[in-house]
Amino acid sequence: MTALLETKNLEVFYGDFQAVFGVDFHVNEGETVAIIGANGAGKSSFLKALSGLVKSRPDGILLDGKPVGGRPAFDMVKSGIALVPEGRRLFPSMSVADNLLMGENGKSGDRGWNYETICDLFPILRERADQLAPTLSGGQQQMVAIGRALISNPRVLLCDEISLGLSPAAVKDVYAAISEIKKRGTTIVIVEQDLNAALSAADRIYCFLEGKVSLAGRADEFDRSQILAAYFGS
Amino acid sequence: MSQPIPTAAEPVASRYTVRVATRTSRIFTVIALALVVLLVFAPAFASRPMLQDLILVFLLASLALCWNLMAGYAGLISVGQQAFVGLGGYALFALIIVGGFDPLLSIPFAALIVALLSIPVGSLVFRMQGAYFAVVTWVVAEVFRLLLAQWRELGGGTGTSLPRSATGDMFGLEFISELFGVRSAAAREIIIYWAALFTTVLVVGGCYYLLRSRVGLALRAIKDGEVAAQSVGVSTTRIKFGIYVFAAFCAGLVGAIYFLQTSRISPDAAFSLLDWTAYIIFIVVIGGLATIEGPIIGAILFVLLRNALSGFGPWYLIVLGVLGIAVMLLAPKGIWGNFSQFTGIHLFPTRRHLDIAPAKEQNK
Amino acid sequence: MEHLNTIVQGILLGGLYALYAAGLSLIFGVMRLINLAHGDLIVLAAFVLLAMVTALGLPLPIALLILLPFAFALGWALQRYLLNRTLGDDILLPLLVTFGLQILIQNGLLVAFSADSRKLSLGAIETQSVNILGLSIGVVPLITFAVAVIVLGALSYIFYGTGLGRRLRATSDSTEVVQLMGVNPRVVFAIAMGISFVVLTIAAFFMGIRSNFDPSVGPARLLYAFEAVVIGGLGSLWGTLAGGVILGVAQAIGARINPEWQILAGHLVFLVFIIFRPRGLFPKQ
Numbered sequence: 001m002t003a004l005l006e007t008k009n010l011e012v013f014y015g016d017f018q019a020v021f022g023v024d025f026h027v028n029e030g031e032t033v034a035i036i037g038a039n040g041a042g043k044s045s046f047l048k049a050l051s052g053l054v055k056s057r058p059d060g061i062l063l064d065g066k067p068v069g070g071r072p073a074f075d076m077v078k079s080g081i082a083l084v085p086e087g088r089r090l091f092p093s094m095s096v097a098d099n100l101l102m103g104e105n106g107k108s109g110d111r112g113w114n115y116e117t118i119c120d121l122f123p124i125l126r127e128r129a130d131q132l133a134p135t136l137s138g139g140q141q142q143m144v145a146i147g148r149a150l151i152s153n154p155r156v157l158l159c160d161e162i163s164l165g166l167s168p169a170a171v172k173d174v175y176a177a178i179s180e181i182k183k184r185g186t187t188i189v190i191v192e193q194d195l196n197a198a199l200s201a202a203d204r205i206y207c208f209l210e211g212k213v214s215l216a217g218r219a220d221e222f223d224r225s226q227i228l229a230a231y232f233g234s
Numbered sequence: 235m236s237q238p239i240p241t242a243a244e245p246v247a248s249r250y251t252v253r254v255a256t257r258t259s260r261i262f263t264v265i266a267l268a269l270v271v272l273l274v275f276a277p278a279f280a281s282r283p284m285l286q287d288l289i290l291v292f293l294l295a296s297l298a299l300c301w302n303l304m305a306g307y308a309g310l311i312s313v314g315q316q317a318f319v320g321l322g323g324y325a326l327f328a329l330i331i332v333g334g335f336d337p338l339l340s341i342p343f344a345a346l347i348v349a350l351l352s353i354p355v356g357s358l359v360f361r362m363q364g365a366y367f368a369v370v371t372w373v374v375a376e377v378f379r380l381l382l383a384q385w386r387e388l389g390g391g392t393g394t395s396l397p398r399s400a401t402g403d404m405f406g407l408e409f410i411s412e413l414f415g416v417r418s419a420a421a422r423e424i425i426i427y428w429a430a431l432f433t434t435v436l437v438v439g440g441c442y443y444l445l446r447s448r449v450g451l452a453l454r455a456i457k458d459g460e461v462a463a464q465s466v467g468v469s470t471t472r473i474k475f476g477i478y479v480f481a482a483f484c485a486g487l488v489g490a491i492y493f494l495q496t497s498r499i500s501p502d503a504a505f506s507l508l509d510w511t512a513y514i515i516f517i518v519v520i521g522g523l524a525t526i527e528g529p530i531i532g533a534i535l536f537v538l539l540r541n542a543l544s545g546f547g548p549w550y551l552i553v554l555g556v557l558g559i560a561v562m563l564l565a566p567k568g569i570w571g572n573f574s575q576f577t578g579i580h581l582f583p584t585r586r587h588l589d590i591a592p593a594k595e596q597n598k
Numbered sequence: 599m600e601h602l603n604t605i606v607q608g609i610l611l612g613g614l615y616a617l618y619a620a621g622l623s624l625i626f627g628v629m630r631l632i633n634l635a636h637g638d639l640i641v642l643a644a645f646v647l648l649a650m651v652t653a654l655g656l657p658l659p660i661a662l663l664i665l666l667p668f669a670f671a672l673g674w675a676l677q678r679y680l681l682n683r684t685l686g687d688d689i690l691l692p693l694l695v696t697f698g699l700q701i702l703i704q705n706g707l708l709v710a711f712s713a714d715s716r717k718l719s720l721g722a723i724e725t726q727s728v729n730i731l732g733l734s735i736g737v738v739p740l741i742t743f744a745v746a747v748i749v750l751g752a753l754s755y756i757f758y759g760t761g762l763g764r765r766l767r768a769t770s771d772s773t774e775v776v777q778l779m780g781v782n783p784r785v786v787f788a789i790a791m792g793i794s795f796v797v798l799t800i801a802a803f804f805m806g807i808r809s810n811f812d813p814s815v816g817p818a819r820l821l822y823a824f825e826a827v828v829i830g831g832l833g834s835l836w837g838t839l840a841g842g843v844i845l846g847v848a849q850a851i852g853a854r855i856n857p858e859w860q861i862l863a864g865h866l867v868f869l870v871f872i873i874f875r876p877r878g879l880f881p882k883q
Contacts (some may be wrong), residue, residue: 072777105765554701
C-alpha cells in the first residue's frame with residue numbers, strides 16, 4: 001500500500017543554511033502522526049516544506065506516490081495538503097467569518113467540511129463570526145486557524161505547534177477538536193513540543209533531532225526515557 | 235565580495251587584525267591623488283568644451299554620490315533633491331543680486347543656507363517613511379518651485395540672469411585670466427571648474443570617510459535591519475538626518491555652481507525633476523548602487539551618452555528609461571557592482587575584513 | 599455667496615482628485631507599492647481616448663467603455679510581467695521602476711502626440727449648468743463627483759462584499775499566509791493593478807474633459823492623488839474622497855486669493871496634514 005503522503009530523503013535549505021537532513025517519513029490514510037522534538041530540531045521547516053512554503057526537490061515529497069515537492073504553497077493546498085501555520089497567522093484586518101471563508105480558495109474536494117460543519121465543530125466561532133480575528137482569545141484564534149485550513153477539505157491536515165501559547169484548558173479543547181477531525185476521516189500530521197498532547201493524539205510519532213529523525217514508531221511502543229533520549233539527544 | 239590580500243606591510247602583532255583597505259585600493263589611492271592633481275591642472279591644457287563636460291561630470295557625480303549615500307546606504311529614497319539644487323541656485327542669485335556679494339564667495343554661503351533650510355524641511359519629510367518619504371520630498375520641491383516663482387526680484391516665474399557687472403568682477407578672475415592668458419569668460423569657467431572639482435573631491439572624501447567610520451558600520455546595520463541596528467544602540471534617525479543634511483549641503487553647492495556657470499536661473503530649471511533627480515537616479519542605477527565608484531562611472535557614462543544622443547530629443551530619454559529599467563531588473567548591481575563582484579576589485583573598500591593570522595584568511 | 603461658490607467648486611474638484619487617488623490607494627492598500635507612473639498613466643489614457651475619438655470617430659463615452667477592458671488587461675499585464683518582478687523586501691526597486699516608466703510614458707507621448715495641449719470634448723453638456731440654492735453649478739463637475747462616489751462605492755463593494763475583495767484584503771494582510779489558502783499573491787496583485795487601471799482610465803476621461811492636458815502634466819496628477827490618499831488616511835477608500843475634497847477646497851480657496859496660488863495652497867494644506875495628522879483622517883487601525 002502506498003502511503004498517502006511520504007517524504008524520501010527530504011532536505012530543507014534556507015539559503016545556505018540546512019535545516020532538515022534526509023528525512024524519510026510517511027503518513028497513511030486516516031492516520032494521525034505527531035512530529036516531536038526540541039526547538040530548532042527542524043520540525044517546522046519540515047512542515048513548511050510539506051506545505052510548499054519552503055522549496056524542496058520534486059521527488060522529495062510524494063502524494064499518493066506521485067512527486068509533488070517544489071510546488072508553491074498555493075498549489076500544494078489545492079492538491080490536498082493544508083497547513084495550520086505556527087502562531088496561527090490569522091488575517092488581522094478580517095472578521096472570523098472572512099478568515100474561515102478565505103480558506104475556501106484552497107478547496108481540494110469535498111470531504112464534508114464547509115462553513116456550517118466547521119461552526120458545528122467550533123460553535124463559539126458562529127457567535128463570534130463578525131468580530132475581527134485579533135479580538136478573539138488565543139484558543140479561539142487557534143480554532144479559526146484550524147477551521148480555515150480544514151474548510152479546504154484537505155487530504156492531509158498539517159498542524160504546526162497548535163498548543164503553543166495556549167492555556168491548558170484551551171489545549172484540551174483544541175486537541176478534542178483534533179480527535180473529532182480524525183474521527184471523521186481526515187489524515188493529520190501534528191508538530192508539537194508538548195509531549196503529552198502529542199502522544200495522546202497520535203497513532204505514530206517521529207522524533208526530530210538536529211534536522212534528522214532520531215526515533216520513529218508507534219506512539220505506545222516506547223517508554224518515556226527512550227523518547228526523552230531521542231528528544232534531547234543524549 | 236572582496237579579495238582579502240594579506241600584505242607584508244601589516245605586522246602580525248595579534249592573531250586578529252581588522253582591515254578595510256585592499257592592495258588594489260592602496261595602489262588606487264596613489265593613482266587617485268595623481269588624478270586629482272592632473273585634474274587641477276587640466277585647465278592649462280584641456281579645451282573649453284572638455285572643461286564644460288568635466289564640470290557637468292563633477293556636478294552630476296557629486297549629486298549621484300549623495301543620492302547613493304541616502305538610498306544605497308541610509309535607506310532614504312528621495313525624488314526631491316531638486317529642491318536643494320534649486321535652493322542653492324536661488325540662494326546664490328539672491329546673495330549676488332539682492333545682497334551684492336562676490337559670486338565665488340557666495341557659493342559656500344549659498345550651500346550653507348541650503349543646509350540650514352534642510353533642517354526644518356528634513357524634520358517635516360522625516361515624518362514619512364519609505365515610499366511615502368519619496369513622494370513627500372517631491373511635494374516639498376514643488377512647494378519651493380512655486381514659492382520662488384513668486385519672488386519678483388529674482389524674475390518670478392520666468393527667472394532672471396546674473397548681471398554682467400556681477401560676474402565680470404568675480405574674485406580671482408583677473409588673476410586667472412592673466413595666468414592662463416584667456417578672456418574673462420573662459421577664466422570664469424576655470425574657476426567654476428575648480429569649484430566643481432572641489433565639490434566632487436569633498437563628496438567622494440566625505441562619503442569614503444563616512445562609510446569607513448563607525449557611522450559606516452551603523453549604516454550597514456541599518457540596511458540589515460533598522461530594528462536590529464537600534465537594538466545594538468545605533469541612533470538610526472540621527473545618522474539618517476545627518477546624511478540628509480549633508481546631501482542637501484552638497485546639492486546646494488552643486489546648484490550654486492551650476493547656475494553660476496549658466497548665469498541664468500528659472501524655477502523650472504532650478505527645480506527640475508528630470509535634471510536633478512531622474513538623471514541622477516539613472517546614473518546611480520547604471521553605475522552601481524551602494525558603491526562609491528558606481529556613481530562616478532555612471533556620471534561619466536551619462537555625459538558621454540548625452541553628448542552622443544541628446545540630439546534625438548524624447549527618443550534619448552526613452553532610451554535612458556528603458557536602459558534604466560532593464561539594468562534594475564536584470565543587473566541591479568549596475569556596472570561597477572557587477573565588475574567588482576566579478577573581479578573582486580574595490581577601489582574604495584568600505585567593508586571591514588577580519589584577518590585571522592597567521593591561519594588562512596576569512597573570505598567574507 | 600461668492601465664498602460658498604468657491605467652496606462648492608472646490609468640493610466638486612475634489613471628486614476629480616478622488617478619482618485620481620482611488621486607483622493609487624487601492625494599489626498601496628493591497629501591495630504597499632506607490633506607482634510613481636500613476637499620473638502619467640492617467641495622461642496616457644486621456645491621449646488614447648483622444649486618439650480613439652479622432653482616429654476612429656467614436657463618441658467619447660463609447661470610446662471610454664471600449665477602452666476599460668483593455669485598460670484592465672494592460673494593468674494586469676504590467677503587474678504580471680514587469681512589476682511583480684520588482685516586489686520584495688526592498689521598496690527601492692518598485693519605486694525606481696515605476697519612476698522609469700514615468701519617463702518612458704512622458705517621452706513616448708511626446709513622440710506620438712507632440713507637446714501640444716489637448717482636450718477631450720463631450721459637446722454641449724460641458725457648458726451647461728444647473729441652479730442649486732442660487733449657485734450655478736456645472737453639470738460636468740457634478741457628474742464627475744457623482745462618478746467618483748459611484749467608483750468608490752463600487753470599490754468598497756468589491757473589497758468588502760466579494761470573494762475577490764476577501765482575497766485582496768487577505769493578501770494585503772500577509773502575502774505568505776494567503777498562499778496557504780490556495781491564493782497566488784502575484785495573481786491578486788495583477789488583478790488589483792487591472793482594477794487600478796480601470797479607475798485611472800475613468801479619471802482620465804474626466805480630466806480630459808475638464809482641463810487641457812499635454813504629456814508633461816502627469817506628475818502633478820500623481821501628487822494630487824498621493825496627497826488625497828495621505829490626507830484621507832492610508833488605505834481608506836472613503837477617506838480618499840475626503841482627502842480629495844479637502845485638497846480641492848484648499849486649491850479653490852488658494853486660487854480665489856491669487857490664481858498663482860492654487861497648486862501651492864493644496865500642497866501647503868497637505869504639508870500641514872503631515873505635521874499634525876501624518877496618518878490621515880481615517881487611518882486603518
